[in-house]
Amino acid sequence: MEPSSEHHPSTLNVPGLNGNRWDGLLEVFQAFHRWQQAPADHLKQEFFRQPARGLCSLHRDYPPHRLYLLQRALIACLPGWRQVLAAGFGSHTPGEAPLKHVLVPSGPGRWDVAVLGCHLGFEDGKRERLMARIDLENESPAGSVACLTLIAPTEKASFLRDLLDRLEAWMDANPHLRGAKLDARGDLLMLDHAYTWDDIVLDPATRAEIARHIIQFLERIPRYRTFGLSLKRGVLLAGPPGTGKTLLGKVLCSTLSTTFIWVSPGEVSDAPQVQRLFVLARELQPTILFLEDLDLYAGHRGNGGGALLGELLNQLDGFPNNAGILTLATTNDPRAIEPALAQRPSRFDRLIRLDPPRLSERQQLLARFLRNIIHPEDELPEIAAATDGLAGAHLQEVVHLAVQAALDEQPLNYAEPPKLRAGQLREAVRLVRKQLPGPAGFYA
Structure with a gap:
């Protein structure tokens, strides 16, 4: 069945546009809203086999990390129901608009696929029907929100309220990201390696x-x-x-x-x-x-x-x-x-x-940074003493500068580790200290 022009106009016919310009603009926005809503209204009428005015809905917004959890909760809280519809936004009929998929964290160190921008339809053994509209929107001041709208015939309003309560209780009892390592957006945190x-x-x-x-x-x-x-x-x-x-x-x-x-x-x-x-x-x-x-x-x-x-x-x-x-x-x-x-x-x-390392700790750090480098080991106590007041990051820079100087003097050979000669670590300490800020904030 083709949608009527009342619900899905092919043009925006706004007779009041030539009158008061503000009234005309308001009618333009209202007509555009009706044009946008038409596919969803038509899909609901087709799915429930009744006019949209005979339907009721409940809407909730959730933090974006609950997008995946919402879809799991629907399956868990609707035992005996089967999914009979999956339609992307803009569809008049199932399959007309493709479903959108997004990769989301599904647990500690795990990713899974969730759908968004879609209508999901469910039917039980008595042929009762329910629709869920799921999307991720960017209208909140805090950023994206996961949106859920439950739709059913008006006489099922109490069932929708009960279902929403059960969905939220299930999500509260099943925090899928507990124990995960996350960034501020709720995405899985990707460290360069596992630290010990x-x-x-x-x-x-x-x-x-x-x-x-x-x-x-x-x-x-x-x-x-x-x-x-x-x-x-x-x-x-x-x-x-x-x-x-x-x-x-x-x-x-x-x-x-x-x-x-x-x-x-x-x-x-x-x-x-x-x-x-x-x-x-x-x-x-x-x-x-x-x-x-x-x-x-x-x-x-x-x-x-x-x-x-x-x-x-x-x-x-x-x-x-x-x-x-x-x-x-x-x-x-x-x-x-x-x-x-x-x-x-x-x-x-x-x-x-966390203060700069003491002498024994500087020796440990230098030994660690030089563990894959050939170096004069008898110099380490002297270098550790000469780096008093330097932080661990400074010591790492000392080693980097010394290795850089050694590579300048040696033929390029990736099979052999760099070899430091006597004095290169001392010179690297001098260079690092030279660029430390002085008392007035200027570099030496």
């Missing part, structure tokens, strides 16, 4: 603090819950650039089984994004919410960003409950962070400093 504790050198006291206030806290959440203790924690990692704050985040992300959400400064620009991050963290708890370079977007109140900072303060206070969330943030200078954030227990309870 062998990749980082820390002094024993710092390592003990990390174990006590991060690892043991997460392990003991069930016991804390039993005794009514606080189930949320905030830890601030502070230290000069290059001392291993980001590397520590990668080690924790790789070695812990808890959900890990990595947030870089460029991924947080407004209050709705902050709110969405905490919604995701609460849903997937126990969660480490890793806020990298917090001082770049949570500075003192007078420096701008008031709405974002205010939302961050509110979310850390736990409205609603933050049980099972450990907020772990990094900063080069805790003094640059708003005091109400950095100096308030229950927002950030502990400050763990």
Whole structure:
């Protein structure tokens, strides 16, 4: 059956356009909306075999990571029903418009295909029918939202309400991304490789603090819950650039089984994004919410960003409950962070400093960076002593410059490792120190 011109006009016939121009524009928009809606209305009439005015619908918006979960929930909550329709938006009939597919995270380290921009039709053994409209839209201030609209005959309104309650209860009970490593958008986090504790050198006291206030806290959440203790924690990692704050985040992300959400400064620009991050963290708890370079977007109140900072303060206070969330943030200078954030227990309870490595730690780092390089081993104690005050990243640059100088003097041979001669490490230390900023911020 062809759609009537009332529902699917081939032209936009707007007689009022020559009158009041605002009335005319309104009629243009209304006509365009009817033209857009016509395929969906026609599809619903064909599927339910009755006019669209005899149908009712319920609509809900969800965080975008629930797009995949919505489709699993429909199957789980409709036992005895079978899918009899799959039509892309713009279809008058099934198959007229192709379905859109998108690759989405389906679990820790796993991806799967979800459909979007589609109508799915279901039928039970009594030939009762139900339609679900699923899409991913970008109309929310916080970004994309997963949209679900359930459609059925008007007399089935109570069934739709009950089904929606069951769908949401099923999704709450089956958080498919719990334990996953995610970025701020909710996509799977892709580290360059899996890190271990062998990749980082820390002094024993710092390592003990990390174990006590991060690892043991997460392990003991069930016991804390039993005794009514606080189930949320905030830890601030502070230290000069290059001392291993980001590397520590990668080690924790790789070695812990808890959900890990990595947030870089460029991924947080407004209050709705902050709110969405905490919604995701609460849903997937126990969660480490890793806020990298917090001082770049949570500075003192007078420096701008008031709405974002205010939302961050509110979310850390736990409205609603933050049980099972450990907020772990990094900063080069805790003094640059708003005091109400950095100096308030229950927002950030502990400050763990990562200082430049001591002599023994510098020797370990140099040995690690040089493990695949032929080098004069008797020079290492001297080089370690000469690099006092340098961070791990500086030591890595020392080795890089020395290897670069060695390769300049040697024939290109990929089969043999580079060979450092005496003095090249000392010269590399001099070059690194030369470009360190001086007291006034200028380079030497």
